[in-house]
Amino acid sequence: MSPEFDPRRLRSHRWFGPDDLRSFSHRSRAKQLGYSEADFKDRPVIAILNTWSDINPCHGHFRTRAEEVKRGVLQAGGFPVEMPALSLSEPFQKPTTMLYRNLLAMEAEELLRSYPVDGAVLMGGCDKTTPALIMGAASVDLPSVFVPAGPMLRGRWRGSVLGSGTDQWRYWADRQAGVIGDCEWREIEGGIARSAGHCMTMGTASTMTSVAETLGLALPGSASIPAVDSAHSRMAAESGRTVVELVKRDARPSTIVTASSFRNAVVAVLALGGSTNAVIHLIAMAGRFGIELSLDDFDALSRRVPILADVRPSGRHLMEDFAYAGGLTGLLSRLPDLLDLSRPTVAGGTLGDALSGAGVHDDDVIRPREAPLAAEGGIAVLRGNLAPDGCVIKHSAADPKLLRHTGPAVVFADYNDLVARIDSPDTAVNEDSVLVLRSAGPQGGPGMPEWGMLPIPKRLLRRGVRDMVRISDARMSGTSYGTCVLHVAPESSIGGPLALVRDGDPIRLDVPGRRLDLLVDGAELERRRRRWTPAPPRPERGYGALFREHVSQANKGCDFDFLARPGVTDEPEIH
Numbered sequence: 001m002s003p004e005f006d007p008r009r010l011r012s013h014r015w016f017g018p019d020d021l022r023s024f025s026h027r028s029r030a031k032q033l034g035y036s037e038a039d040f041k042d043r044p045v046i047a048i049l050n051t052w053s054d055i056n057p058c059h060g061h062f063r064t065r066a067e068e069v070k071r072g073v074l075q076a077g078g079f080p081v082e083m084p085a086l087s088l089s090e091p092f093q094k095p096t097t098m099l100y101r102n103l104l105a106m107e108a109e110e111l112l113r114s115y116p117v118d119g120a121v122l123m124g125g126c127d128k129t130t131p132a133l134i135m136g137a138a139s140v141d142l143p144s145v146f147v148p149a150g151p152m153l154r155g156r157w158r159g160s161v162l163g164s165g166t167d168q169w170r171y172w173a174d175r176q177a178g179v180i181g182d183c184e185w186r187e188i189e190g191g192i193a194r195s196a197g198h199c200m201t202m203g204t205a206s207t208m209t210s211v212a213e214t215l216g217l218a219l220p221g222s223a224s225i226p227a228v229d230s231a232h233s234r235m236a237a238e239s240g241r242t243v244v245e246l247v248k249r250d251a252r253p254s255t256i257v258t259a260s261s262f263r264n265a266v267v268a269v270l271a272l273g274g275s276t277n278a279v280i281h282l283i284a285m286a287g288r289f290g291i292e293l294s295l296d297d298f299d300a301l302s303r304r305v306p307i308l309a310d311v312r313p314s315g316r317h318l319m320e321d322f323a324y325a326g327g328l329t330g331l332l333s334r335l336p337d338l339l340d341l342s343r344p345t346v347a348g349g350t351l352g353d354a355l356s357g358a359g360v361h362d363d364d365v366i367r368p369r370e371a372p373l374a375a376e377g378g379i380a381v382l383r384g385n386l387a388p389d390g391c392v393i394k395h396s397a398a399d400p401k402l403l404r405h406t407g408p409a410v411v412f413a414d415y416n417d418l419v420a421r422i423d424s425p426d427t428a429v430n431e432d433s434v435l436v437l438r439s440a441g442p443q444g445g446p447g448m449p450e451w452g453m454l455p456i457p458k459r460l461l462r463r464g465v466r467d468m469v470r471i472s473d474a475r476m477s478g479t480s481y482g483t484c485v486l487h488v489a490p491e492s493s494i495g496g497p498l499a500l501v502r503d504g505d506p507i508r509l510d511v512p513g514r515r516l517d518l519l520v521d522g523a524e525l526e527r528r529r530r531r532w533t534p535a536p537p538r539p540e541r542g543y544g545a546l547f548r549e550h551v552s553q554a555n556k557g558c559d560f561d562f563l564a565r566p567g568v569t570d571e572p573e574i575h
């Protein structure tokens with residue numbers, strides 16, 4: 001305990017401390033819950049924001065983990081209060097959890113602000129839960145520790161290893177091509193997700209929990225621990241002990257995270273071969289810390305940072321292997337020259353301290369610098385007349401033959417049109433075609449669904465085609481792969497150039513040159529632009545309308561304008 005800790009300075013003291021009628025009410029209601037003064041008096045109140053839900057398999061272990069966090073909080077002299085928060089369950093929530101990332105961020109921020117809370121443990125992991133909780137905690141700026149859910153165990157099928165998402169799509173393509181049958185397909189269904197925990201490929205979940213750790217907001221070593229490993233329980237308890245110490249030191253997220261922490265996080269994403277979704281989330285998270293991070297920062301670093309994690313979809317292994325090979329700290333220990341090692345972490349030391357004992361135990365999974373999976377980071381930012389504000393491609397998970405490609409556009413007006421026509425014999429398409437999907441951006445989706453890995457037409461699959469150039473204003477699951485150009489900004493629904501493409505227009509993709517161009521002359525495009533009319537906005541009411549009216553474009557992180565605004569929201573009055 002720090003000697004200068006004075007419980008009267010606790011934020012919660014305003015609720016529990018004074019000798020007035022309001023505080024009488026707060027104390028009597030705490031007693032109603034079965035707590036004595038000894039339980040809460042002068043103790044830091046720690047909110048445990050638990051995104052557990054019966055319908056979120058990635059957080060299936062969070063009820064137990066929350067108890068373990070409480071154990072740690074109690075040991076360190078805090079008063080733990082578990083609060084359920086919106087569970088964004090990637091597999092089940094439609095049209096996309098991205099529609100609700102900002103809602104969870106708002107909920108996290110307002111829970112922490114409106115209740116007598118001195119510090120927080122943020123329990124997340126399934127894709128959007130991690131950025132959402134951190135965005136909320138950053139905006140309220142109370143001492144916080146992020147507890148990553150951890151990856152589930154490897155999938156298995158008949159002696160093969162199965163990876164979340166990645167192998168489901170791979171084997172689906174085989175099934176569509178008639179290579180595997182119903183019986184095999186059902187066996188894969190039972191073997192691909194074998195325990196609690198988030199996707200165990202290098203999808204958005206593994207990428208973003210690694211970001212949280214690299215930023216210093218989760219305990220060093222925490223992000224890679226498999227969800228059902230007993231080390232995960234010990235990490236949960238340690239996180240509880242840690243947050244109480246943070247409160248006593250008044251170590252807020254804003255004292256831990258700076259622009260160079262975000263630079264470190266970008267390096268981590270690139271070296272992991274991480275999800276393209278990280279680009280959007282990191283820009284939004286940085287914005288909440290008042291830090292400007294741009295697409296160009298990603299591209300500049302991506303030319304210098306090698307991919308060292310040989311994990312699917314860019315590589316071969318899975319997160320369980322990555323953990324045993326040394327995990328994130330092992331990987332980062334191979335990149336000291338690219339990191340600012342002086343950044344603090346919630347553990348109390350610096351990132352450099354966290355990496356000092358770390359090492360790699362399997363060069364096959366975490367590659368040495370002299371034998372990287374790819375010499376350049378996996379995410380490239382492209383610009384051109386088709387994407388004036390930028391777009392991204394995960395070129396490490398694309399067919400190298402397609403990275404420089406010109407082909408005729410086959411345009412789908414929206415996702416329903418895509419589903420209706422992709423396999424129609426009337427759709428003129430061959431392996432050189434460039435598939436274009438519109439109305440899938442932040443406003444158009446709405447919520448920018450993960451439709452960016454457009455399906456390859458069945459008749460081409462049967463001929464052995466497994467990759468094509470695909471372009472959209474959508475996102476793509478971090479576990480996906482293929483030559484998919486994503487996040488085209490501005491999006492088609494607000495009149496971005498994607499809205500002007502017609503069937504047969506030649507499109508040129510040049511990833512090494514970082515270009516994406518529609519090879520149609522400017523005067524013709526201008527004519528089309530004048531004739532373009534937007535579709536009626538939908539949804540017309542409710543949260544969907546709020547989202548559509550306030551969300552920023554992908555290159556700005558898709559945060560709401562009123563949340564990304566600088567400034568501090570007032571502390572609540574206690575009446």
Ligand code: FES
Binds near residue numbers: 127
């Ligand atoms: Fe939850 Fe992939 S479904 S992380």
Ligand code: MG
Binds near residue numbers: 477
């Ligand atoms: Mg995902």
